[in-house]
Amino acid sequence: MSTSETPGQTAETEQPSPALARVSRGSLCAGCGGCALLAPEAITMRMTPPGYLRPHQSAPLPAGAEEGITRICPGLGQRVEAGSGRDDPLWGPYRTMHTGNATDPDLRFRASSGGALSAILVHLLETGTVDGVVQTAAAAEPAHANRTVISETVADIHRAAGSRYAPSSPLAGLEAHLDGGRTLAFVGKPCDVAALRALAAEDPRVDRTFPVMLSFFCAGVPSETGSDRVLEQLETRAEDVVTFRYRGNGWPGRAMAVTADGQERSMSYHDSWGKILSSHVQHRCKICADGTGKAADIVCADAWETDDRGYPLFEERPGISLIVARTEAGARLLAAAEVAGHVETHPFDPAALASMQPGQAGRQRALLARLTGLRLLGRPVPRYRGVHLLENARRCGLRQNVRNLLGIVRRGLTGRIRG
Secondary structure: OOOOOEOOEOOOOOOOOHHHHHHHHOOOOOOOOHHHHHOOOOEEEEEEOOOEEEEEEOOOOOOOHHHHHHHHOOOOEEEOOOOOOEEEOOOEEEOEEEEEEEOOHHHHHHOOOOOHHHHHHHHHHHOOOOOEEEEEEEOOOOOOOEEEEEEOOHHHHHHHOOOOOOOOOOOOOOHHHHOOOOOEEEEOOHHHHHHHHHHHOOOHHHHHHOOEEEEEOOOOOEOHHHHHHHHHHOOOOHHHEEEEEOOEOOEOEEEEEEEOOOOEEEEEHHHHHHHOHHHHEOHHHHOOOOOOOOOOOEEEEEOOOEOOOOOEOOOOEOOOEEEEEOOHHHHHHHHHHHHOOOEEEEEOOHHHHHHHOHHHHHHHHHHHHHHHHHHHOOOOOOEEEOOOHHHHHHHHOHHHHHHHHHHHHHHHHOOOOOO
16 A cells, blocks of 8 residues: 555545545544454455554445444444443443462463463363464564464463554454354454454354453554664664564563574663653554453453552562453453462452553543544544543543643644554
8 A cells, every 4th residue: 555545545446435534534543453354355454654554445345334334443433331330430341350460470471461361361261161362462574563363272372472562453354253163262452342342232243253352451552663663772673583572571571572693682661662662652542542441351451569659660570460350251250260270369459540550541531632632623533432531531630631632732733643
């Protein structure tokens, strides 16, 4: 695709999708691949500058696909259903919150934040609850990129453990599994799970195929350019790297590149994410109402320890996961994994979560102001329902709301809203 082409408006079709065109106008694409799932003959996901996965439409959409994209696309909107559990304005619906970790010391070490999510996947496979797990793992080439895999063994789960701060489209290609007769777990970004859950509401094959949907707290998807910048700081190139980890092998772990001649080069999480990757996050993630996996059965995150000022500490130590069971099915799964000895959990006070995850809390409080600023610019924005926009904005305060509104307007007027 040339840099002048945009999602939903390509040179190869005279009937572009209005839904994808709206997503493109607002730079709202999350890159989940849901549109490619619904119309695999017409839409593929392609890497576009500066390194995001975006839909490429090459043929007219089949009947019903346009309406389906409009209903499930997280770039166009999201509805959060509270159900019968608690519904926290910042953190969404949940049944239980714990801290914990994988009991397998190797898995706890390899994973990014205590290994609880990976340990639950091991439990699902070992008990035969699912036949496999659809998840994101490192690509063979380039090593800092991602690919979607189906993990079928404990060894597969161990190999895939660890955060992957690069674009992924795990929904693209899932259509082939919906009539395959296998039972699978799905692990994806919050936007991936939200789209799949929305599809499940109208396609019964989804829940039959994917009875378990898991996610993690997500601070946004950086472009591949961001990964290239990390490699530059490590004084190496993508073509020279055979393996690349963004995190893991400790908590928080280091970004590490291994070159073909066996050299290892690394930098701290504070430097790789905090100073480089976070500045390459796509626009859609900056106006996300769901960085905490509100549609998942279970969602895990870093249970950062904080200093006396409430700031997270990034000192290396044994990993600790925050484990949020959002649905009754998720609570039962977590309890079963603990009884089976795969996970250990500890009580957790949800009041401590805002200081443990300040970035997530701040984004939710700033969201209404940012959306308002975009509307003033005449830009499309997602339609969010059930996410407590007004209540969170009140917690932000007038001064911060004005600052966030003016900041997004300034970015729009100076052409800095991209991705």
